[in-house]
Amino acid sequence: MTEGVQGARLRRAALAVYPAVLAGERLDFLLDRSGLRGSERASLQWLLSGALRESGILQELLQHLLRPGKQDEQILALLQLALFELRHGQRPDFAIVNDWVSASQLVGKSWAKGLINAVLRRYLRERPGLDADAVSASHPDWLLQRLQDAYPTDWPTIVRANLQAAPLWLRVNRRRISRDQYQALLQEQGHASQRCATLPDALILPQSLPVRELPGWEDGWVAVQDGAAQLAAEILAPQAGERILDACAAPGGKTAHLLSLGADDVLALDSAAPRLQRLEVALQRQGLSTQTRVADAAQISSYWDGRPFHAILLDAPCSATGIIRRHPDILHHAPDLPRLCQEQARLLRGVWPALAPGGRLLYATCSLLPEENELLVQDFLHTQADACRVDDPRCGQRLPGQEEMDGFYYALLRKSAAGEAA
Template structure:
């Protein structure tokens, strides 16, 4: 039994856990990858998991057309294996005979030999009827772009005329973006070091600390990682440090702080006293790990950002940043499993939580201070809907206008859509406390 077939069987079991049992791609990959020693096998598994999650809504629907009876409930691993086979054929562009043969063998490895003939027949039918089946899938925006139907509909409502463009952008592999830790090096020096190590790296056009690699790589192996010379952070997430207008001596609150990228960037920019609040105890250690590697210091508290009595000492903050819990619909290209786990029914609860956190954290802000409300959502209800409702209830808040080189003005604030400037989708609203 070859290791390559083992990769496919492992991918099928792992993808079934992501798509059908609600497990996160990151957690599943962290468990599965150490089981493979060969870097090529690890690369194939990574591709199958990411592209399998990304294209699941499309090829899951294709299997409903190819199978006489659904098997996703009774045979989840085999169903996921067939999805990965279609991914190999249509996304990874592997030869048909090889993908079919390897998939049939993987069915046997999954101890389902009685289903081997069915898998062979399904995939050969796909190859015979491919053009007609693809046309049928392409006829509907949800299956054309592999988005859940509720999200395709919501994007069409919120972004009329642009939903196809937004969903298409979410299906392209994003570049790998680094943020230079200016406390330990500068961008030109780091770029030179990485180029000497064979990396095709370029400075970002307008983000002062940004460097761009065209493809993902194991950043832990890059020179300077262990020494804390850089962190991985999409350019859209590097914007807040500019908008906050940080200066030495300020007190800064980073609410909803994990994994700590924006907090670390603030500390790299100025000598501020920063409090990072994170509600999930399992995620808080990642903040501390990032601070330690980058040589930065902050107070990290596990607590509900909306329950300020539990963690605030009463001294006002000059700057408050709320990276609010949200639908994550703006980062689907980077986190493809979001499209499998998020539901329309989640949005009202998220909006209620966002409004509660915004109102509570506003009370910790000093008069004359600014609060930056951020989400990685594309849905207006979570963005200008939340901020607009807040402004309607307060007399001491004004909007601070700004523009960015990419994106577009929202009714309140600014929205970057996926692919704008090759960045993730993100929303920002900057508010000043007037009295």
């Protein structure tokens, strides 16, 4: 946990980035362009991710704390950031208030010092009641309604999980170093970690830290990959000599995992050249390589030579509603669900002809919504005569926070062999 948000440069960056993310820009891209490094960048990410995660709560608080009427947008953003630090920072309250009052000068709004001071001090006086009343506002209506419909008993647990920062999951590159050896290196540097019993290459750190502070990062000893994402390669279980298609491969975490597990004939596709370049850089850092191609996976004539694949990984584009705790900006951009579901079905039906009889396909999303997951797979199985589901206890819907992992969905499908009933 960061100890707080210290320094005018950091607050200036936060006041520039936060409104931009609320307006639709990607948080990770803006963090990269902030110019901050090391602990400053970590503090900025903590502040912005948390404020985005709790933006609904913070806006609800301000409705109670401010008089009705039009308010200055920059001051509203400043107050949200200040309230988040008061709620979760570890610095003294008076220091937080003083620093954010002074921050009004960073946006040329010195006239607002008195307002900011009054709002923050009123919050501190009335905090218990205000905090209790505001939690229900944490998720947008479109998402909250869908969660309540899909998970009538579990939705409060999902909402609470989404409001928590995710731990840092690592996948140790077994081609470079063993998990035990890497865990010992972390311990030597003062980073406590724990193993995951069901994932042989995984380590969990309770708090995030800059990746370049990880031992052996530049040498490819380790990758950042949530436990739920690590399940993909484990479920698909690649074997040497198998021909494997990673249909929507970028940014490459699952491709690298397949290769580290011994896959030696993988074709990695992505429809966007810049994303595929990121994949190639990630593989190179880990000492891995494979065939890559810019292609629409559903248009198999553009990349398929007619030789069937023994296994296909289809990590389909989705609403990403299962990874909100890691990417809280998702709360602020309602997805086009009909378009996404159409694209998911198109990709699944498009790649199926390239799968060998007896072969397996793993359909995956980081979504919690049934229309992108179970309902879509059921519809596919109902209409695809040569497809059946493989019973695997690791498949199905995982909820955020379950075993400290993100929310993911997996369905392992099998194509009937010649003359075999599905």
